Amino acid sequence: MHRHAVDFDSDYRREEAIASTGGKNALFNAIQVLVDHGDEVILPVPYWVSFKDIVRYAGGRNVLLETDESRGFRVTAEMVASLITARDQGHHSEFAFESLGAVMSAEDLTAVVRPGARARNLGALR
Numbered sequence: 001m002h003r004h005a006v007d008f009d010s011d012y013r014r015e016e017a018i019a020s021t022g023g024k025n026a027l028f029n030a031i032q033v034l035v036d037h038g039d040e041v042i043l044p045v046p047y048w049v050s051f052k053d054i055v056r057y058a059g060g061r062n063v064l065l066e067t068d069e070s071r072g073f074r075v076t077a078e079m080v081a082s083l084i085t086a087r088d089q090g091h092h093s094e095f096a097f098e099s100l101g102a103v104m105s106a107e108d109l110t111a112v113v114r115p116g117a118r119a120r121n122l123g124a125l126r
Helices: 002-008 023-034 050-057 077-081 106-112 115-119
Strands: 040-045 061-066
Touching (some): 023 050, 040 050, 050 061, 077 106
16 A cells, blocks of 8 residues: 555555456456356457457346447446347446447446436445
8 A cells, every 4th residue: 555655655454455367357257256157248349359258157148238439438327328138237347448448438438327326236346
């Protein structure tokens, strides 16, 4: 905690931190905890090759969200909404932007995880 505070001028408490052996390991652990058998995980394309298998290992079903290079691989709330099915109980949404080289805007991310989405058990990992 001290080193991060010195290097990055951060102010985190020990309760707010977790250590892992890397980003994929952290994502693997989070998916294993959050995704139950049959849950749908929205995965923007392109993605790191292991992401689909991580979801499958947890028992989840990948729902691929196609993106477009000409639009900078941008993911919008509307794109996510178009993939949410009537089977919305147990929905989880996973956004792997580091593999896309794109970042979802704050407005779109807020629209995806707004309170109504919480009632459907919809969340986002960044």
